[in-house]
Amino acid sequence: MSADFQRIGLGTYSEANREQWRENVLQALDAGYRVVDTAEVYENETYIGEGINRSEVPREEVFLATKTVHEVEPGPGHEDILTGVEGSLDRLDTGYVDLLYVHWPAELYDPETTLGAFDELREMGRVEHVGVCNFEPDQLDRARDVLDSPLFANQIEMHPLLQQDELVGYAQEHDHWVVAFCPLAQGAVFDIPAIQEIAQRHNVSPAQVSLAWLLSKDNVAVIPKASSPDHLHDNLAARELDLTEGELARIDGIEREERIIDRDYAPWNR
Template sequence: MATHDADTIAPETCPTTSGIPMLGLGTWQNEDPEQCAESVRTALEMGYRHIDTAQIYDNEEAVGEGIAAADVDREDIFLATKIWISNLSHEDVLETARDSLDRLGVEYVDLLYVHWPAGEYDAEETLSALSELYEEGLIENVGVSNFQPEHLEEAVDVCDAPIVANQVELHPLLPQAEIRETCTEHDIEVVGYSPLARGRVFDQPEIQEIAAKHDASEAQVSLAWAREKGVIAIPKATGEDHIGDNWESLTVDLDPADIDAIDAIDETNRAVDPDFAPWN
């Protein structure tokens, strides 16, 4: 397989939409503080400009250390975190969002998500708190995560601040067509987590064949497919090799036949499915 020099892909060549870089670094289950900080630093110095974390990941402090260690200006980084389901009452949102900023070591985050419409979530109470943080300048954008179309419609109706993104599990085995359509109707970006289906895409013959055709990895093909769908992907990676392999997906250009072949994969697999998920 041919490889590219990840360092030759300049940050400004990473396509962006609504100010959110199309490829980011996910940090879910990157729980070792030293490794997490090093992953973030490595990604940023490679060219990534989008870092995603959450309160429940228990790594906000390490993410902040990685940002501080990287030779990249804070204002050039799009940083997102999420409020956990037990912290979604109005006052808890206000308090724990500030706690997240303290752990991250930043004065603001570029995007603050409601992690799930579950637990203490109440559309009016929760989203009014996020709107308040938005007005105070502590968050640049409001987002939601794991919202089904009906939750998204309600959130758009009640939130004073614009909702810019819905983060959901999305990959070739879970393309989320209905959610993508609803987001398009409301001019909301789709951010896809677990875009490699936690490794399951590597075993798909269609993706393997396209990867061989483009002299690329299966991960790169899956991320290129997401990009063609207008989806912002945030794959988790810890080691420099995997971080670089994902970054090089920006050099992979799929043709319409490739997209059709991936769309035709007759397998559905949801990797993240807690009991409190809104579809259960």
């Protein structure tokens, strides 16, 4: 049922023009992408589903991920979660998703209720893998204790300006994926002198250097957003870029730190 997980996929968040993802997903699959990432709150699941269904790539070859929301007062119950996921499946026009994430461990998130529902959805065949987003080690420990399903991934912001060594080490120790969203720091990595110089040396884009640095790490995958064929192909080409140990160490040593996505309810702010 589930497609193989590939280490570079398509992120699909946008605040406007959500219809663009119908064509963008179609172009991405034609270019060779096989991982597509969305979420209920992105309000684009319908267009994602249409893009996948219009593609000549069979659904079983696409690794499709979405995320649930837990900001329903006084907190979603078991049935609310089951119903919410069925809504996502309807909008995506699919019988299952390959990966279902908890979007945030916000104040209304209850591990037993939410992850118990995720386990049930997996048993029903509606979900192939279970993941979380924006979890710190304490939340990961609790999730692993509660889940019957293996924890497949923790999706977090990660790029050369937010290197997330602790969470990468945790993933390597416990054998799950870190899926890096915002891997180009919304373009901020393009202005880093070290990345510019490495890109010039290899005659590639700074985006490829940032993505190749991420892909050099065990247990790390990336989901850059791209909305043009050129950017789609450029990002995918990062798989072929081999950085030297010295170049990797130079990026590892970047001293700036900048978090792009920072919510008041994030665990690092509580």
